[in-house]
């Protein structure tokens with residue numbers, strides 16, 4: 100099909116090094132699927148202090164225990180989410196050469212990614228394509244791709260949602276108040292929107308990941324997924340599969356919140372497994388700071404050394420380029 104990236108051709112030429120056992124994708128049909136802790140955000144504005152406190156407590160507990168949770172009554176209406184999925188389908192159905200040629204001057208790698216061009220083995224290859232767009236470029240991006248303003252509306256609303264949740268988590272950390280440390284650092288223009296598409300993967304390559312195991316480079320990530328399923332995460336040292344709930348949004352803690360909270364909140368490894376039948380879509384919003392921001396744990400003794408976001412990004416790019424894989428926070432352990 101004219102819209103498919105040449106995943107098969109590139110994958111076939113990669114050596115088949117052994118995937119470490121703990122990274123080997125597990126067939127969803129053989130796994131018990133868990134529902135992530137479900138938090139009803141409607142209680143934040145209910146006017147009842149007790150309900151609000153209860154809701155905040157659930158968010159904080161899930162961020163500590165799971166690093167992942169899902170939210171309903173999040174304020175983003177169903178129509179926007181449905182329209183967003185239609186726009187996403189239109190975007191990925193463009194001919195491959197058109198997608199691959201989106202190379203704006205402010206992005207050295209372009210917005211469009213597929214597979215993993217830095218992969219030196221099949222273990223690092225992701226059976227997917229994605230548009231990784233800085234929020235500051237969303238408006239131009241969607242007009243040049245003839246998409247509706249829904250993409251921007253979603254980005255604005257999801258940004259408000261991340262601020263609300265970040266405030267609750269930060270204010271629980273005592274001296275690290277959101278207003279003092281984050282409010283003017285995490286600005287919409289430093290955040291990213293990532294639209295993912297996972298094409299069906301031939302049965303003979305079923306050990307390939309849709310997106311290889313990673314933690315997110317973000318403070319918080321908000322994920323909107325369809326009802327196909329395929330997301331897995333590490334819970335108590337084992338992979339578990341996540342039951343999709345298309346009316347909920349998945350929120351997860353990223354590396355920057357883990358470092359800032361000195362390990363109180365967990366940036367948990369996750370991945371996407373492939374399936375042989377249907378394509379899958381998801382959209383991730385990453386809340387991120389300006390590059391000059393210094394990530395400094397606010398309690399002592401600190402697990403990670405201080406680092407600027409610029410330095411963090413540079414290290415990741417270096418690791419991905421030289422090893423095909425993201426290393427992330429372990430690089431910054433004291």
Ligand SMILES: C=C1C[C@]23C[C@@]1(O)CC[C@H]2[C@@]12CC[C@H](O)[C@@](C)(C(=O)O1)[C@H]2[C@@H]3C(=O)O
Pocket residue numbers: 215231293310311312313314315316419423424425
């Ligand atoms: C090849 C890769 C790109 C990626 C790091 C990875 O090894 C696998 C995960 C990718 C991901 C997904 C979430 C974020 O968008 C990202 C910046 C991250 O931290 O992990 C990307 C990485 C990337 O695009 O460089």
Ligand SMILES: O=C(O)CCC(=O)C(=O)O
Pocket residue numbers: 293295310315322324329330369370371380381382383
């Ligand atoms: O598609 C998914 O469910 C997860 C996507 C993801 O982890 C990411 O974009 O970082």
Ligand SMILES: [Fe+2]
Pocket residue numbers: 313314315369
């Ligand atoms: Fe992720």
